[in-house]
Amino acid sequence: MHVQTVEYKRVDGCSICADVYGSSIPSSPAVVYIHGGGLIWGSRKRVVPEQISAFVGQGYTVISIDHRLAPQTKLPSIVEDVCDALSWVLDDCPRLFDIDPYRVAVFGRSAGAYLALLSGTLARKPKAVVSYFGFGDLLTDWGNKPSGYHLSMPEVSKKRAYECIGSNVISGSGEERLPFYIYCRQQGIWMREVVGLNRDDRVLKEYSPMHNVRSDYPPTLLMHGEEDKDVDCTESVKMANALTHAGVKNELITLPGLGHSFDRQMGDARVRESLESMLAFLRDNL
Numbered sequence: 001m002h003v004q005t006v007e008y009k010r011v012d013g014c015s016i017c018a019d020v021y022g023s024s025i026p027s028s029p030a031v032v033y034i035h036g037g038g039l040i041w042g043s044r045k046r047v048v049p050e051q052i053s054a055f056v057g058q059g060y061t062v063i064s065i066d067h068r069l070a071p072q073t074k075l076p077s078i079v080e081d082v083c084d085a086l087s088w089v090l091d092d093c094p095r096l097f098d099i100d101p102y103r104v105a106v107f108g109r110s111a112g113a114y115l116a117l118l119s120g121t122l123a124r125k126p127k128a129v130v131s132y133f134g135f136g137d138l139l140t141d142w143g144n145k146p147s148g149y150h151l152s153m154p155e156v157s158k159k160r161a162y163e164c165i166g167s168n169v170i171s172g173s174g175e176e177r178l179p180f181y182i183y184c185r186q187q188g189i190w191m192r193e194v195v196g197l198n199r200d201d202r203v204l205k206e207y208s209p210m211h212n213v214r215s216d217y218p219p220t221l222l223m224h225g226e227e228d229k230d231v232d233c234t235e236s237v238k239m240a241n242a243l244t245h246a247g248v249k250n251e252l253i254t255l256p257g258l259g260h261s262f263d264r265q266m267g268d269a270r271v272r273e274s275l276e277s278m279l280a281f282l283r284d285n286l
Contacts, residue, residue, distance in 0.1 A: 001056060006096070008088040009081065012169040014068060016081060018088075019044045020097055021052055021062040029103035029286040031055050032089055032126065033064040036110030036261075038181040039078060039194050040070050040165070043172030048109075050266050051275065058279055061099050063089055066171040067115075071180075073169055074196025075207055081171075082115050086124060103127055103286040107278075108134060110231060110260070117209035117239065120217045128285040129220040130278055133228055133260055135235040136210035136242070139201060142232070143191035149229040150185035158183065210242045219249040221281040223274055225258030249285075253277060 002022055009016040033052075035042040044064040055062045067081035090101045105128040108116030113134020120129045161183035164176055184190040197203050205211045220243055224236040233254055240252040255262060255270055265271050 009084050014169045014171050016066050016171045019064040021056050022097060023056060023059050023061040025059040026098055027100045028059055028061045030061045030063055030099040032104060032106045033062055034108035034112030034115045036112045039111045040181045041173045041175065041177035048263055054275055054279060061097055068169055068171045069173060070194040079118060082119060083122060086119060090124060105130060105282055105286055110134060121209055121212040125218050127218060129218050131222045132263060133224050133231050135231050136208060136239040138204040138208045144188055146188040147185040150182050153182055156183040156186060210239050213242045213246040213248060215247050217246060217248045219285045221278060222252045225255045225262040227257055227259045230260040251281060
């Protein structure tokens with residue numbers, strides 16, 4: 001499958017790129033993909049190949065973006081990178097890749113799903129949003145309390161946690177930074193170290209999609225495994241309720257017995273069906 005890498009931004013000495021999987025259809029709809037990784041690790045390369053193939057096969061151009069990573073870069077600047085990426089997609093990609101700027105969806109997984117949900121609150125919104133095992137509320141305590149699930153893993157020392165992230169501002173990484181994420185969840189300091197905001201509820205509310213849903217929020221699909229131990233399924237339920245309360249078209253699909261990153265288990269018929277449900281949602285809303 002042909003992929004083209006393009007730098008869409010350079011900031012803090014850091015090059016931020018997107019991988020574009022092109023479609024042969026003129027003026028094609030586009031899916032902007034945002035990777036997961038707790039805003040700490042992961043990259044535009046961390047896609048689910050079957051999803052990319054399905055999108056391209058259905059005539060979509062897929063634009064997989066990077067953003068700067070925490071803790072060197074805090075949430076406001078990460079969101080700024082996503083805003084700049086969307087502006088680039090809407091303003092430049094119609095010329096560069098022959099996409100239709102009026103048919104753009106944002107699809108994210110985990111923390112990328114949080115950023116996708118946040119994109120629905122921006123001045124320049126996508127046409128549709130897809131959230132896989134995401135969250136929409138920073139006003140809860142899960143980011144400030146030790147996680148029982150992560151405490152069940154081998155303990156990550158402070159020394160190892162900080163050694164694995166270095167000191168440079170970067171965009172995109174492999175799993176070498178994963179121990180820092182686990183350490184933050186074990187210590188209950190994800191909010192402090194990653195989001196970089198104090199417990200000013202006014203500021204946290206500003207960055208919580210669930211608390212900023214308006215009637216012009218895009219149609220949204222939320223997908224979540226009911227056995228998710230990393231991001232609790234109730235996060236998607238709460239977001240769906242907020243959307244429904246605001247009169248926004250939305251669909252919530254919860255999958256019994258499946259956990260975080262369930263969509264990589266393509267051998268499971270339920271996962272294949274969930275992919276078909278996402279494709280149907282995009283057809284209906286793009």
